[in-house]
Amino acid sequence: MSLETATSSAGAAQASAPTVVPGPVVRRWPLRGRAGTWAGFALILLLAPLVFSSDLSVSMLSQIGIAIVACLSFNMLLGQGGMLSFGHAVYTGLATFVCIHALLGIASGAFPVPVSLVPLIGGLAGAFFAILLGYVTTKKAGTPFAMITLGIGELVAAMVLMVPEFFGGEGGVSANRSVGKPFLGITFGPPLQVYYLTAFYTFVCTAAMFAFTRTPLGRMLNAVRDNPERVEFIGYSTQRVRYFSFIIAGFFAGVAGGMYALNFEIATAEVVGAGRSGLYLLFTFLGGATFFFGPIIGAILMVLSFTLLSELTKGWPLYLGLVFILMVMFAPGGIASLVMMNVRLAAYRKLSRVAAWYPALLAAALVMLAGAAALIELFYQIQLGSGNETHTSVFGIGLDTQSQASWIGAVAVLLVGYALFELVRRRFGRVWGRVQEEIEAQVAAREGR
Amino acid sequence: MSSKYAVELKDLRKSFGKTEIIRGTNLAVAQGERVAVIGPNGAGKSTLFNLISGRFAPTSGEILLNGERVDGLLPYEINRRGLARSFQITNIFGRLSVFENLRCGVLWSLGYRYAFWKFLADLKDANTRADELLQMIKLDRKRDTLAMNLTYAEQRALEIGITIAGGAGVVMLDEPTAGMSKTETARFIELIRDVTEGKTLLTVEHDMGVVFGLADKIAVLVYGEVIAFDTPDAVRANARVQEAYLGSVLADAQVAEGTRLHAGHPGH
Numbered sequence: 001m002s003l004e005t006a007t008s009s010a011g012a013a014q015a016s017a018p019t020v021v022p023g024p025v026v027r028r029w030p031l032r033g034r035a036g037t038w039a040g041f042a043l044i045l046l047l048a049p050l051v052f053s054s055d056l057s058v059s060m061l062s063q064i065g066i067a068i069v070a071c072l073s074f075n076m077l078l079g080q081g082g083m084l085s086f087g088h089a090v091y092t093g094l095a096t097f098v099c100i101h102a103l104l105g106i107a108s109g110a111f112p113v114p115v116s117l118v119p120l121i122g123g124l125a126g127a128f129f130a131i132l133l134g135y136v137t138t139k140k141a142g143t144p145f146a147m148i149t150l151g152i153g154e155l156v157a158a159m160v161l162m163v164p165e166f167f168g169g170e171g172g173v174s175a176n177r178s179v180g181k182p183f184l185g186i187t188f189g190p191p192l193q194v195y196y197l198t199a200f201y202t203f204v205c206t207a208a209m210f211a212f213t214r215t216p217l218g219r220m221l222n223a224v225r226d227n228p229e230r231v232e233f234i235g236y237s238t239q240r241v242r243y244f245s246f247i248i249a250g251f252f253a254g255v256a257g258g259m260y261a262l263n264f265e266i267a268t269a270e271v272v273g274a275g276r277s278g279l280y281l282l283f284t285f286l287g288g289a290t291f292f293f294g295p296i297i298g299a300i301l302m303v304l305s306f307t308l309l310s311e312l313t314k315g316w317p318l319y320l321g322l323v324f325i326l327m328v329m330f331a332p333g334g335i336a337s338l339v340m341m342n343v344r345l346a347a348y349r350k351l352s353r354v355a356a357w358y359p360a361l362l363a364a365a366l367v368m369l370a371g372a373a374a375l376i377e378l379f380y381q382i383q384l385g386s387g388n389e390t391h392t393s394v395f396g397i398g399l400d401t402q403s404q405a406s407w408i409g410a411v412a413v414l415l416v417g418y419a420l421f422e423l424v425r426r427r428f429g430r431v432w433g434r435v436q437e438e439i440e441a442q443v444a445a446r447e448g449r
Numbered sequence: 450m451s452s453k454y455a456v457e458l459k460d461l462r463k464s465f466g467k468t469e470i471i472r473g474t475n476l477a478v479a480q481g482e483r484v485a486v487i488g489p490n491g492a493g494k495s496t497l498f499n500l501i502s503g504r505f506a507p508t509s510g511e512i513l514l515n516g517e518r519v520d521g522l523l524p525y526e527i528n529r530r531g532l533a534r535s536f537q538i539t540n541i542f543g544r545l546s547v548f549e550n551l552r553c554g555v556l557w558s559l560g561y562r563y564a565f566w567k568f569l570a571d572l573k574d575a576n577t578r579a580d581e582l583l584q585m586i587k588l589d590r591k592r593d594t595l596a597m598n599l600t601y602a603e604q605r606a607l608e609i610g611i612t613i614a615g616g617a618g619v620v621m622l623d624e625p626t627a628g629m630s631k632t633e634t635a636r637f638i639e640l641i642r643d644v645t646e647g648k649t650l651l652t653v654e655h656d657m658g659v660v661f662g663l664a665d666k667i668a669v670l671v672y673g674e675v676i677a678f679d680t681p682d683a684v685r686a687n688a689r690v691q692e693a694y695l696g697s698v699l700a701d702a703q704v705a706e707g708t709r710l711h712a713g714h715p716g717h
Contacts, residue, residue, distance in 0.1 A: 235557030
């Protein structure tokens with residue numbers, strides 16, 4: 001997507017100490033290159049189910065599409081507008097409920113629209129609720145904004161359980177997506193058909209959200225993030241900039257909610273819950289709020305960790321928490337910023353000097369991870385494990401909660417790993433700093449300072 | 450320009466709690482005039498600027514911009530009526546490029562408002578204007594540099610650039626040269642003179658050199674009241690002003706410097 005640091009949304013609201021400040025733009029992203037990126041994205045969406053063709057993989061691919069749209073719309077607030085929302089699931093979730101009812105309406109013949117338009121109905125629902133609730137939310141920025149989103153999230157979650165006529169109470173509401181007249185034999189019964197509909201909406205929404213970053217409102221949203229006070233003195237109402245952007249983000253969140261309804265054919269109280277809102281935040285941040293494409297990485301990770309990591313270990317939320325903490329501490333720009341820092345080095349032909357350290361860093365990190373994983377698994381076995389089972393294993397090594405050797409071994413591996421990592425990291429830090437200085441010098445020379 | 454005066458203050462008052470900071474200020478700045486507001490620390494200069502630009506609402510009194518009441522309006526409403534200001538502490542968009550900073554300043558005045566159906570790249574007038582501004586503030590070589598990576602003097606220049614970007618007829622600069630070296634200051638005064646050509650200018654300044662180098666008239670603010678409002682020479686001769694403000698040796702030296710600068714630019 002965009003390489004231009006200036007136009008990409010910079011920085012999560014709370015990421016107060018970015019380790020590396022993005023430098024001056026190396027070159028304008030050539031138009032052909034950008035068209036190529038989009039063509040590649042479309043091709044991946046088209047071909048992915050041919051490579052990952054099992055029913056489970058196709059369902060995962062659909063979920064990734066949904067998560068991409070949801071996280072990108074969340075990042076419109078966080079990364080581009082500096083608005084930390086704890087209640088984004090309100091807009092995806094309420095749209096899911098509306099879409100389930102739309103499907104029911106289609107089935108009963110009361111609401112004759114094609115099933116393929118259901119995500120669009122979700123978008124309108126999302127925008128509607130953003131107009132309604134966002135008016136209050138966007139009156140404030142910063143911490144009050146975050147607090148209000150939290151409050152509204154709780155309010156909506158409580159309401160969902162209190163109005164079972166519409167929301168179905170604990171059990172939720174379910175519908176059937178293969179209703180209405182088939183169009184050219186497309187019934188949306190098979191997961192693959194739903195995938196391609198999802199992929200289509202994912203592509204269009206991603207393109208539209210990227211386009212938004214290049215419009216006057218999109219740019220003023222960045223300005224509001226950087227310095228709301230000054231915006232008021234160049235003719236703009238910060239409140240309106242936030243409100244209008246919030247509605248647009250609500251629309252795309254709603255599209256994601258509509259796609260969710262088609263994929264899962266059920267809406268429960270969980271879809272509007274604080275847990276889901278937290279996931280959007282967590283994975284958008286992990287992927288990288290600083291760059292437009294960051295949330296796409298985050299969305300892929302979200303689905304992978306939910307489906308694959310949960311197969312691997314029951315204690316996966318503990319790992320997730322650990323990764324999140326490390327990321328906030330060491331790479332507040334998320335994975336996208338790590339990628340872009342390396343791209344920048346490559347552009348100055350200095351990547352190889354730095355990359356030579358990566359295997360060592362990785363090895364040390366793996367040792368540390370092994371120790372941490374052993375501890376996590378041991379704790380997990382004690383706290384939540386089934387019955388009197390004391391055995392568990394990490395990387396195929398048997399561990400026993402009753403055995404001192406297991407505990408001491410795990411702690412020792414963790415400490416050795418940490419020591420190694422620190423050692424390598426410090427040396428790496430020096431090399432990194434030197435390379436950055438050289439680049440700065442080159443830039444300064446070119447600007448003729 | 451419906452009114453003879455660009456900015457008019459009528460018995461303006463502002464209290465914070467029980468403390469009255471602005472105590473019945475009266476001032477009438479004619480169209481196209483360059484006025485420096487001076488006064489000792491705590492005289493209320495910055496407060497006065499904040500009142501005029503809408504950052505604070507006055508406790509009582511009137512503020513007129515081109516003959517229209519603007520007291521009590523919000524900053525963006527006042528800005529849309531043709532008044533722009535800069536800040537003493539640099540107030541720019543740090544994570545946007547220099548060019549983007551200026552383009553943000555231009556957008557509203559060209560009527561693009563909150564548009565999300567137009568691409569910035571297609572807005573020829575906005576892009577041309579932003580590029581012109583880049584040349585004017587002499588930052589064209591830093592076009593794509595993030596604002597937070599600029600030097601201090603460059604950031605001050607950008608601050609002025611954003612202020613004049615919208616083409617407001619009344620420009621207020623709050624200590625534009627604060628924290629600059631002597632040579633930078635001299636260059637900067639020239640820059641300000643160039644970019645505010647034909648506009649009504651109000652500045653707050655501590656540096657007497659800048660004041661006498663830049664202003665047609667000087668307003669002396671002491672304890673929230675304007676005690677003198679006249680040409681630099683008349684103000685210098687004013688006994689009350691001398692007593693309140695100008696008596697020090699340092700100020701005299703700065704005045705000499707300023708007069709030299711002023712004389713060097715007869716065509717301003």
